[in-house]
Amino acid sequence: MFAEGELLRRADALAGWSIAELAARLQIPLPERPERAKGFVGRLLEEALGATAGSRPEADFPALGVELKTIPLDSQGKARESTFVTYASVDELCGSDWESSRVRHKLARVLWIPIEARPGLTFSERRIGIPLLWSPNAAQEELLRADWERLSEALIAGEAGDVRGNVGQVLQLRPKAARAEVRSLQWDAEGFASLAQPKAFYLRAPFTTSIFAAANPIGGQ
DNA sequence: TATTGATCATGC
DNA sequence: GCATGATCAATA
Numbered sequence: 083m084f085a086e087g088e089l090l091r092r093a094d095a096l097a098g099w100s101i102a103e104l105a106a107r108l109q110i111p112l113p114e115r116p117e118r119a120k121g122f123v124g125r126l127l128e129e130a131l132g133a134t135a136g137s138r139p140e141a142d143f144p145a146l147g148v149e150l151k152t153i154p155l156d157s158q159g160k161a162r163e164s165t166f167v168t169y170a171s172v173d174e175l176c177g178s179d180w181e182s183s184r185v186r187h188k189l190a191r192v193l194w195i196p197i198e199a200r201p202g203l204t205f206s207e208r209r210i211g212i213p214l215l216w217s218p219n220a221a222q223e224e225l226l227r228a229d230w231e232r233l234s235e236a237l238i239a240g241e242a243g244d245v246r247g248n249v250g251q252v253l254q255l256r257p258k259a260a261r262a263e264v265r266s267l268q269w270d271a272e273g274f275a276s277l278a279q280p281k282a283f284y285l286r287a288p289f290t291t292s293i294f295a296a297a298n299p300i301g302g303q
Numbered sequence: 304t305a306t307t308g309a310t311c312a313t314g315c
Numbered sequence: 316g317c318a319t320g321a322t323c324a325a326t327a
Contacts, residue, residue: 113312120311121320128320138315139318152321163322164306199322247307257308259317266316280317287305 084132086146086215092131093195093213101197102206104130112205123208124152127195141188148215149192153290154199155211159298161287162199169282170255173269175234180227183234185253185283189226192216196294214297222252222293229253230283237281238271245281252289258282 096104101123105112108129113119127133133142133150142150154162168184180186196211218226229250236245237255247256257279259266265277 117323118311120322121313123322124320125313142319150320154322166319166321169318254307257310260310262309264316 086148089131089143089146089148089193090213090215093193096127096130096195096210097212099210100206101126101208101210102204104210105205116205123197124150127152127210131193142193147191149188149190150195151192152195152197155196155291155294156200157198159291159294161290161294164254164256164287165285165290166258167253167283167285169258169280170233170237171268172238172278175238176269176271178234180230183230185226185230186223189218189285194290194293214294216293216297219296222289225252225289233283250286252286254284254286255281256284 099107102112105126108126110126110129113122116122128142128150131150134144141147151165153165156162168188174184178184192215194214194216196213198207198209198211229252233245233250233253233255236249245255247254249255259280262279264280266280267275268278269275
């Protein structure tokens with residue numbers, strides 16, 4: 083396994099490539115219907131950088147503790163989408179605090195790879211940007227912790243897991259399932275089971291935008 | 304048009 | 316079914 087610096091160097095070397103060019107170099111065919119290939123760009127970058135976890139519940143680079151995330155940015159550097167972090171299960175949140183939470187561990191070290199995005203762009207037109215190796219600063223971590231605690235409490239308290247996506251300043255809980263009617267077994271604080279809609283933590287787009295803005299102040303490229 | 308809820312593909 | 320990777324698309 084290589085070091086963090088080597089990972090960043092490899093990611094830097096991809097900047098300027100388009101998604102189509104990178105796919106061609108890796109001999110990976112482009113999806114015929116891009117609108118149905120939601121995870122394609124993320125998997126392509128995993129492949130390009132040698133991530134090992136695949137679909138296993140691990141960091142993408144276990145030896146480094148680094149999580150790889152692609153993020154669609156528009157021409158102004160604004161994130162176009164929220165960022166999936168991890169599933170939220172009531173029983174796991176019950177005995178957990180922020181320090182030991184999966185959200186904190188997932189976000190402890192993230193290699194962000196911006197990908198040009200705006201409606202109508204093809205894979206040939208979507209270029210890879212300059213990567214950012216990030217850990218939350220004190221202010222960012224405080225925002226995340228406050229939201230995580232609020233959302234966790236709300237999820238645990240909610241009888242049917244009725245926390246909506248409008249709660250949370252930088253972090254939110256949203257449904258995450260193949261279909262809207264999917265329900266999964268959850269246990270509450272007293273150990274009672276119930277069926278609830280699976281939910282996951284997401285980073286709100288403005289927060290992700292601010293990560294790049296802070297790292298790339300006005301005037302920087 | 305930004306946000307929230309829903310969905311698509313893949314590998315066990 | 317669940318966790319990985321996200322983006323689509325209806326709604327507010």
